[in-house]
Amino acid sequence: MKRLFPLAVICAALTGCNATKEPIYYYGGYNTAVYAFLKADSITVEEQISMLEQTIADATNKNKAVAPGLHAHLGMLYFEAGNSSQGITHFETEKSLFPESVQYIDFLLKSAQGA
Template identity: 40%
Template sequence: MQSMASFTRTTRLALLLAIFALTGCATQKSLYAWNDYSPQVYQYLKEGGGSADGQVLALEKGIEQASAQNAKLPPGYYAHLGLLYLNTGHSDKAIAAWNREKDLFPESTQYIDYLMNNMKKNGS
């Protein structure tokens, strides 16, 4: 009879641990504040640039939200925003956004420098 009570106690303990483990996984916070970033990139690619002004506003709003939440934006966020700025004729803002991308993600330096050099070659 005692082995049955031990089995039940062990089963309950295992079940309780499993619940805690699953609960811990379900509440894990994302490393980055994605906000509307993914839908904006999709829209940009789908429409070939499309309504860049609206996308700029959405991404700028995402920056404000992330700042208010003290959250990090994902890699590529400022790079994409820079491309949108360039498409809307704001090359100074594009350079600022790209420099911010390089500051946050130094591994992007080569790509960002490529974008900046192309911009200069094209006279933007």
């Protein structure tokens, strides 16, 4: 019984510390924008772009990292809106922030540019 008490205290301490951990990434309106995109009739592409740009601004103001995929999704929206230079910029930003996405983003970039 004496051995279980220290173990219980350690587990409780670790659990308590874990409960206050903040998320690594800032999502803001990202999930809402993705849902709107998939629903296709909720809000316009321009409104989705605005929502994601605001999410990036909020993350910057809070010194938080933006969520993986946010710049890629924004780039796709810019391509859909006819602004390929902004689309490329956000695809490149996604690749620099998340190097593990390079192959997929390169595929999206080739697809968006009609290659």
